[in-house]
Amino acid sequence: MKLRIAAALLALALCYPAAPTAASEEKPYRVENGRVDRATFNGYRRYGNSCMQCHGPDGSGSSYAPNLTESLKRMSQEQFNDVVINGRQNVNAQAQNVMPSFGYVEDVALYLNDIYAYLKARSDGALGRGRPQRLEN
């Protein structure tokens, strides 16, 4: 987290052409020319380890788990965190969907903000599909 703020400050200091405005400062990710900051990249990889098996590549969903790039258009980060930490069950005649709880999973819980940043970037359309490139620093 600290590192990310440092990176953002550095970007400001260097007066990048795409220097964040007040509004975009609230974005949890930084994407420039398709390249992403370290945290968002980490989120991409952590997603690949713990989430992709169900939610599919690029957060795009599968035949049995929702498309998270759509979900995050409706969910707040708090709601997202709640579902990841505590899990959720939707089992009835129409659906057999179970999101396990990841509250005790280091590789998820420690990097929850990074995973959210990656998925939010995908959801906002700021980041395309596939493996993102890293920004320098």
Added chain:
Amino acid sequence: MKLRLAVATAAALLLGAGGALANEQLLQLQRDANQWVMPNGNYSSHRYSELNQINRDNVRNLRPVWSFSTGVLRGHEGGPLVVGDVMYIHTPFPNRVFALDLNNPGRVRWRYEPQQDPSVIGVMCCDTVNRGVAYADGRIYLSQADTTLVALDAENGREIWKVKNGDASKGETATMAPMVFGDKVLVGISGGEYGVRGHVTAYNLRDGSMAWRAYSVGTDEEIKFNPQRTTHMGQPVGENSSLRSWEGDQWRLGGGTTWGWFSYDPQLNLIYYGSGNPGTWNPSQRPGDNKWSMTIFARDANTGEARWVYQMTPHDEWDYDGVNEMILVDNMNVRGRQVPRALVHFDRNGFAYTLNRETGELLVAEKYDPAVNWATHVDMQTGRPQVDPRFSTRREDENVTNICPAALGTKDQQPAAFSPRTGLFYVPTNHVCMDYEPFRVSYTAGQPFIGATLSMYPPQGSQHMGNFIAFDAGEGKIVWSRPERFSVWSGALATAGDIAFYGTLEGHLKAVDMRDGRELYSFRTPSGIIGNVNTFTHRGKQYIAVLSGVGGWAGIGMAAGLSGDNEGLGAVGAYRSLADYTQLGGVLTVFALPD
């Protein structure tokens, strides 16, 4: 027909008898083309039928005659069994079983639905699939998602006994079909993406008590190896053959899950199956050959002791599980030499292996998709694949690109068919490559233990992601190859009518000419097909049956279309979303010729 009645009567008389008689009965039943009594047709996993009413000349007239909704949405793998006048079908979680009356098409004689803690759904890596039930001696055996193995009375669906084979809270689940041999029922375990250490376990038919359990990875005692008698490439494996191939106690998270298919040779009294990926997908975290993951096992059916093993992919770096079916062929011509008892295996790693199934001698190992590039060839002296260093992923935090095949394998569990008439194999395949980026992960019981992120896409220059091929396993050569838009994720059927059947992810049931793969028939079922086709007769008339219901690993990624850096290359057709072609829904469709 008369024969079947006689057998059915015998079956009724034997109800509850158990023991070796069941074996004799099943040995007879699996030879009767009028029935389909085990998932892959017979103990040799041929998926072949002598029936020829439906044939090359008339298959164009085939039509659906009745269908049945399972009421379950997720991926429907496996296929129906037919015993006498009853068809048994199964579903993914909640693992319903239906006994359908063929005398009154679609009428439900009984249904069974186990009570399972739904939290197991969350630890099934690649959908909540189930690959079918086993029949023997008036009973149906179901291996539920939560690893409960239950024996049901085939007459009424009542529970006779049940036993727990694993612990779902540790990520141990079940997806495979059990197999009955002698007085035992054999079952494996899933959870390769959860650090589960795989095993196969034989339970006594009589009461569900455990007869033996053999791990894939562990001490000699646990893996039931005799250091002097058990062989690999013709040599005794020696002491601690598994433990020596791992660092420290990493073998405890050693994987080698056993979620594919079983075959059985009653003369040799050996069972055959393969083990899955070792531990994490990040190879740097587990140096060594990681024995005996990615291995073909031949075990004594009575004791479980391993006769021979062959490790196809030592130190896996790509998730090429070795679980695909083992097809047993007698008197096979292998490069001009007659082999009395052969075993043919189309591995996820893209090589088709032919071995002597008595001794484990490796006879042929050739690619069955020319796109396969991770290894140049298999060294026939050592049995080791010669890995192309460009495609090694033993580079933590590096993205290795254009590896073929993808982790899905050139073929996954979807079983191939073998025709004794042509001597050829009819193989449903994937034609997909990947980028693979491994990284360090920590283990938490019951949580994903992967450590790699992947992108998948068709091979460069290809517009399609699957092929249905005819393969000569004696020569190691593709005879013909028929492209499909998506992976062919359906088990094939070959018949004496000189036709082969398979399903597509768009939902088509297809029949092709065995000579050249030319399409002779196609019907669009309600959902994508990842189930396996079977055939049987009822009142003297031949039928074809298949479960539709898209999902499984094929439902990952393909639900949203595959992605990757190649997206800009303009292979628009290949990336088109599967969702544009099909939606979820489990349906059985039964086909026949007009009267």
